[in-house]
Amino acid sequence: MDKLILIDGNSLSFRAFYALPLLQNKAGIHTNAIYGFVRLLEKVLKEEQPTHFLVAFDAGKTTFRHADYAEYKGGRQKTPTELSEQFPYIRQLLSTYAIKTYELDNYEADDIIGTLSREADEAGMETIIISGDRDLTQLASDNVTIYYTKKGVTDVDHYTPAFIAEKYQGLEPKQIIDMKGLMGDASDNIPGVAGVGEKTAIKLLNQFGSVEAVYEDIDAVSGKKLKEKLLASKEDALMSKKLATIHRESPIEVSLADTRLPESYDETEKIALFKELEFRQMLDEVDSIPSEEAPSKTFEISTDLRTIDFEQLDEATVHIEVAGANYLKDDLLKFGIYDGVQYVVSSIEDLTAHQPAINWLSNVNTSIITYDAKKLYTAMKRLGIDLQNVTFDAMLASYLIDPSQTIDDVHSVVSRFKNTHVQEDVTIYGKGKSYKVPEDSVLNAHIASILDAIAISKPEMTETLESHQQLDLLTELELPLARILSEMEFTGIYTDRETLQVMESDIQQRLDQLIENIHEQAGETFNLNSPKQLGVILFEKLELPVIKKTKTGYSTAVDVLEKLHGQHPIIENILTYRTLSKLQSTYVEGLQKVIWDDKRIHTRFNQTLAQTGRLSSVDPNLQNIPIRLEEGRQIRKAFKSSHEDYVILAADYSQIELRVLAHITGDPTLQKAFINNEDVHTTTAMKVFNVEADEVTSLMRRQAKAVNFGIVYGISDYGLSQSLGITRKEAQQFIDDYLAHFPGVKTYMETIVQDAKQQGYVETLLHRRRYIPDITSRNFNKRGFAERTAMNSPIQGSAADIIKKAMVDFHEAVQVTDFKAELLLQVHDELIFEVPKDEVERFSQFVEDIMVNALELDVPLSVESEYGPTWYDAK
Incomplete structure (x- = not known):
């Protein structure tokens, strides 16, 4: 049987945005709403297996309802830019699933859904409508069920006629509009009858049946005050019902046939979007990611290093193949070298036994071309070879040319160039449980293809770097840095396990005491790590107000608990327990697991990840140790000097970023503050609040600091309101006041956007580029995000370069x-x-x-x- 899914795209996007924490990919695009949306899509497609699918969107802010009531939906806050920028990607996402989208000028998504669901109902087609807007429940019928998302996108009530009758004491779906007419709807700014709530509205409708019937028999209404309220708001009640009524005869130009899903579709675009957005879990769930077939080429490969005359060799392409991502400890598999004529792939044992090759690698006068110099330096160090002179790194060059390109393996870099033949690592090795090192013939051919591709791509990359004034950035900054980072990784940092063990014991004692206190406050023992048991304690036994429910019970997420802060002493203890428990498992215990036999932790620095040029670290991420909490800062006590005579x-x-901002913008007030060694946050507060230095309060300084750093990171009114706990209107006023008092910053922000539009990119002080293709997008949301990126990238990137x-x-x-x-x-x-x-x-x-x-x-x-x-x- 055919089944139609209709989704209210705007409503679900908002639900997903507010349900998940703000997430970003490396390009700085916020992705939480997109991620929530795709999880819902996957769930619906799997569980409902529809034959037809459409997602409806609102076409604009003004609809035919505004002609009846200009204040319809008035008072709603402006959509956060962090959400707006995600709408184009949600539409793109739906396209990759071959799901139809539709919008209609002067109408709402509700009207599109109402019209299509009527047509489907008349055709006897089972229909499911998914929305976070209760207005759509009026569409329920024997064939139409509304999945109402209460919170987030997975906490759902199924509105059928029977469910509506039970929930609203006998009302039918069509009476939902009458209920809205009487009680109004604050979310849509529908007035209703002043002083009439849901309970009274249901009582009236059970007696009279409709809004019109109430007024036709107004004398039968019991209660003088209620009758007065109804009479005083008659026009509002009738208008409110009209506003709440979904238009089920909308002039849509999309048919049920247009919503039919194809029996199969090409997942290539979906996979590419998942990669761009860095939805790794979604990629893992794709049944089979098609491998990008590299054109085949046959290589004549020698396995004997003696075939190369190292004494006469000035330059060669070199590669070392490692069995895994962690080149600090994973097995070294093969050594490959290409002298421009022949490809030699040898065993590691043969390399370490061949002195001419070792001498050549250690010679400062030879020129070594490679992919991933840091890995090569480290691998050679493991073999006791003092690698000297890497002059070109294809991975680093690619990163400098366009940092937005995802770098997964050699294939992901060199496949952008003609006549390269490298296959993806997953094709050679498999992944997960199917990972295995292939036989020598396959591995040798793979390494030869890598050597060949590096040699082929180098001239074009070099030419591009020269034309961009970036060759020095590669040879004078990134390549020397690769060697320095290799030495740092190889050295590691001494980490005292005993300190972590003592800390683990101390934190456990605190956790045990907290558990005891919480149980005492609850009046009984229960599993604190069970959200279900905790929910019962908080919301049934202690009768705290319910903030959010899930399919399995009450939500006890951190954001819920924070809203309950101060309502009961147990809440603060639970939040403290959660924080300490995470600190314990992730860092105090987690770091102990990655201490090597040499009593050091050896993190790896990622040189080609952040588009701003910043470094990051993995296995473990030592840049992420929480230091806002004293307990987090205490973890740094475990990182010690390795000898008592050292510190x-x-x-x-x-x-540094604010100083770069002062330099780039030339703002006289900012520059004067730094030149005169003033406290820049106090200076900012003085300007914005129009007070003297001794009148600046700690709150004023904190707000000024948030704006100062917010400017650097392209903060929006929504972002600032979240960090300061103020309204978005107040946050926007704060930003406006800041820009009024720092005209150099305002001029820079306007000028850099214009430059980006003309050039398509922005640059740091050292010519590190960041391309911003969406800066001229016709889509307002994409363009807005691109403009903020253009403003902050030169600042953050220059600080990283410094x-x-x-x-x-x-x-x-x-x-x-x-x-x-x-x-x-x-x-x-x-x-x-x-x-x-x-x-x-x-x-x-x-x-x-x-x-x-x-x-x-x-x-x-x-x-x-x-x-x-x-x-x-x-x-």
């Missing part, structure tokens, strides 16, 4: 000193060193001088360094 020293840039340059400058400068200090970590704007105690004073000054002079700006850079026996003490 940990942290050198940290102070407000600390990278400081690392390279330090590495060069320290070579000609007698310092024994080692650089261990880079965390955001901070460099972490291990330094002998007798060097620390000299070394602090040495490092600070290098960092403040990394790049000359119109305002001074500022660096603060501190040291102690642990990373914690150095902060």
